Amino acid sequence: MVDESGLRAEAEDRLRSLAGPGARLRDDQWSAIRALVVERRRALVVQRTGWGKSAVYFIATALLRARGAGPTVIVSPLLALMRNQIAAAARAGVHAATINSANTDEWDRVHAEVERGEIDVLLVSPERLNNPDFRALVLPKLAAGAGLVVVDEAHCISDWGHDFRPDYRRLRSLLASLPPGVPVLATTATANARVTHDVAEQLGSGPSGGPAAADGAAAVARPESPGETLVLRGPLERDSLRLAVVRQPTAERRLAWLAEALRDLPGSGIIYTLTVAATHEISAYLRDQGYEVAAYSGQTEQAERLAAEQALLDNRVKALIATSALGMGFDKPDLGFVVHVGAPASPVAYYQQIGRAGRGVERAEVILLPGPEDRDIWAYFASLAFPPETTVRATLGALSEQGTTSTAALETRVDLSRARLETMLKVLDVDGAVERVKGGWRSTGMPWAYDGPRYARVAAERTAEQRAMLDYIATDQCREEFLRRHLDDETARPCGRCDNCTGTHHQESVGEEAVGRARDRLRRPGVEVEPRSQWPTGLKELGLSGRIRPEVSAEPGRALGRLTDIGWGNVLRRLLAADAPDRPVPDEVFDAVVQVLAAWEWRQRPVSVVSVPSATRPKLVAGLAQRLAAVGRLTYLGSLAYRNGPPGRQHNSAHRVRALTATLTADVPGGLEVSGMPETGAVSLSSGPVLLVDDRVETGWTMTVATAMLRQAGAPAVLPLTLATTT
Template sequence: MFHDPSPADVPSDALRDEALAALRRLVGRDEAVFHEGQYEAIEALVGRRRRALVVQRTGWGKSAVYFVATRLLRDRGAGPTVLVSPLIALMRDQIEAAARAGVRAVAINSTNAHEWAEVLARLDADEVDVLLVSPERLNNPSFRDEQLPALVRRIGMLVVDEAHCISDWGHDFRPDYRRLRDLIAQMPAGVPVLATTATANSRVVADVVEQLGSQDVTTIRGPLARSSLRLGVLRLPDATARLAWLLSHLDELPGSGIIYTLTVAAAVDTARLLREHGHAVRAYTGQTDADERAESEAMLKRNEVKALVATSALGMGFDKPDLGFVLHLGAPSSPVAYYQQVGRAGRATDSADVVLLPGPEDRDIWHYFATASMPDQERAERVLAALGAAAAPLSTPALEAIVDIRRTPLELLLKVLDVDGAVRRERGGWVATGAPWDYDAERYQRIAAARRAEQDDMLAYESTTGCRMEFLQCRLDDDTAVPCGRCDNCAGPWLSARIERDVTAQAASALDRVGVPIEVRRQWPSGLDRLGVPLTGRIAPGEQALEGRALARLTDLGWGGALRELFAAGAPDQDVPPRLLDACVRVLAEWGWERRPAAVVSVPSRTRPRLVTSLAHGLAQIGRLPYLGDLAADPAAPAGRPDGNSAFRVADVHGRFDASGLALPDGPVLLVDDLADSRWTLTLAARELRRAGAESVLPFALALRA
């Protein structure tokens, strides 16, 4: 049993002395003192067992609050703290920080499954002070049903880190965080709860307070100004100029830092260009291997690289107190998200540079990546109907094959429905609970409108003539905002727009690069039998395509802009522009195939027949190859949806094409399409050509979606 002392058992002077001693052990400095608000939060948690929300700037010391409070609560007989943390990288840093305060912290996450039994045994033996878990872990069936109930009975404190993720008004909403309200309701009375964030406006604060399950919440909110940051915006005409500026001035930026991009392709391409010109940088994206990400983080912390060129995958959880600069090639979609990212810099330095190089394509990219974290009514009803009709739990892949929703949006939708109580995750898959679920269209429309307004705010930040730090503080509803005296508007520009002509040529050459691989599909998706398609397992080698090529990705810095314009919603079908055709010819010239194509065949298109035909015909004419025309297609076949999942995409295309009427020559066939998305259209078209006698098939597309 754990003793739960009443507030009267804890004299305030003694508590402050204990807390200060714990703080000094944590930071390793005998002269350390509390920042304003730190002890007040600790006193609320330990002395009064309150629920508290701390909204303080990055680097203020929010982790010190919960580690010191944990130490004091444990010394008074309380059970372990459960710390809900969004990122594994954040967990690594926090475990190391906790050890300095004499706090034994352990984590349960997807990367350390081999340690779970040991962690649970240590919990049972009361040898753990802090258990770090992800919000997703709270709904893991075995953890939720077997370990969590006992842990809730013993819990000494609940900490919700990066609490803005609770709120669907926040810039980084995560449905799993909404489970915390149910967890709080299950906890014994008097267990303190702490929520922390650096990026919450008043609307998010109100939402988080509601999720904490009590209106009696101590809110400690400090000024968000960062006196060490020097904010500046430099407007340059295009991507070539921005990259040329970076090549010219990267070494002038202080120390080491982060270069943020809006897309994976931009991060990879920018890092490659900088390395080719002698800069020590590494790319860091959500597609980067986990071990490589950890290695890159460590290299930046040791100042072994000038910068990581990163997407938003490098955000919450990364802590380098002396980070010298944060630069953005393209703007995030809201001032709140921007503040969160630039807050990585200048935590323990007197000065750090924050530079924004916005692009005219930013809004298009925001729109392109705008994925609804709120459920779509028609999709939700499909999922609920499928689960309601199932006799047993359905795994996500099995459900995917029934409802025709791609894996990532389906998983997000299931999380939302789960939090709303309409579905439940069990061993073996998902089930419908039978609870009524109503689509709150008005609420979702309000959230979408708020996010559009945030995009407008970001554009206003770029063009404001007032203080930039004050602007960000005001958008975070910080009523202490005053001019900073340091930004380019307050103190005058410090960024030179000068670019050497030869550097511009180098940047233009890098952006003019063409050709990205189209990977080969080698395995049929599961669940095709449910859709009446007799395909399973590996695709027969004699029916596969070779690796293909596309001119570029829609998200690329260079050719992506022209392609996004060509494929924009509502754009007319047209002949392939000569400039794009010339670039495609360059792709073919640089391909390096083992054997040159002997003929060209095009994929029939319902939406852009003129574009595809003109591209195929143009390539054939320039390459002096016979153009055999389109594959024959069944006009009655379903069109398929661009957001459909793999099983449905295959089912839509299977049986649609017929290559038996083509006079196929000896040698490879160049198979031409406009846009490669899931790659299943090219896979099925290549299969028909191979079955009709084609020696091999080389897929080619104008663009890859991502």
């Protein structure tokens, strides 16, 4: 018999080492620890941010290790989360180490320390589960010797959740390979009832019990069978948060309001945006206004991300302007505010992000500044859903025919972008239809069914979440109660703290001078567009492989703005929308393009202009090129053409280049010679640099192929110019 009173006293001692002398275990924390240490079973803990979920698995680890169990394996999604967890483990007297993509030079040492029993906790990124060597050589040893397995941010397992990650689904095979009696703990702060049920099913034979009535009360009834997953689900109230929505009609007014409000926001915090481009735009403007801020996204270099996180932790910056890359696991208890410039597509995602604030302070401000462009961004991310069955079948067919094939080689057979292809293959791997091996992917030959109805239901759920987010913005009821009810928290009641509950709304007026400054920053035209440097793989039959030769490559180009910008992006999205009419370029846009040209420090001024043929906007593109030629006193040599009609839309690089080379031609009239301006005489492609004009750059391959053709036809240099870029 286990002395449970003595065990709980030992657990309390461990908690005080971790959280301070006044800390005491919550009843639900003890219920989880007991389930893991005494009953050696599987449990799912769904509790609010700051509740103390990490304390459960670190204390359970210490108790299990003291009783001879093997090390704990924690699957953790983010490097920031891993760093915080390693520091917290040390405070609990637990030695932790990590294996992830950022410390490959330490893997051998970490593996040796695990085998010698010197490591109590090993943190593993879910991507490691997708590595053939790791799965073949390391994972079986970890599974055989683990004393506890923890799945952190477990909502990532469920494709019903807001942050589904295919690599997490591999945990099913890890859990299935565990010896009997190895306990498993899954934790999350953001899961509604559907996600909770899905995660619990994947952990074991299914969930039991229901939500707690109050924190500290019995969270669930005892399950009838010890094989069932114990679900401990508590209330999600955050009594330090003051939720509010501020509506401003334009991007410049939102930015100007933010700059004025930031002076009064407490301490330091996070300003979330929906796109990488917006992190740079907003941080640049706020620095102009005298604030210490830094941009942060998944594209930020690792060392720079670490430095930015530390600067925020040390209160050396007022805010990080961040995408959702700064989310799960970033732990700053005194974070004073979270502002969103742009609404996330889901109330669940929103509640997860604002949960970073107010964990160790009595009051934290949470403000949402929604914009009309938010829906466009939501639609873009929704377009990256699981591909249609014909595409999936084509992939499986290619693998069956070719055997082991790299992702790059598959791109030549399957019309998907690299990111979508990788995601689809990971899902198929989890489903057992393919497997990742050295050299790429191969078919398992196992039968596989396309679950169209499920994918449709998930897509419908995403659409419903977007509608709910719009309802949150518009509601005149309690905001926190709205969010908690969307998370199926049956204990939700009016908070008495948000702007609707108190009737105290933020002042929405903003000075016109500040609006003007914000407009000037957002409308500052010009984005550099780097030329492609490598041809896609699989095009050797076209004579295209390896690096693009200097004699056929483009110079660095320019775009008026990014489609994801909150400044010019709003104008360009309307102008280039699928349902927008083809019309001459508006004067406002043309004048801004002229500014881009005036600021372009090219090595040699262009002497001619050529336009890219457009199937959808010939007036816009050719008209822009002709006006630029006239105002710049250049010669318009005409438009390139398509021999066999426009190439349509392809989703990956190899397909795009193959389609373009099959139909695009550089037989412009100026390839022979046309009359130029009086001062220049006759002008041809060979007379000097050519300005190549298009309406937008997405993959960059149209500009790349067109440039190569123009260079081969005699152009000494090509300068790409486009209205918009998606990069």
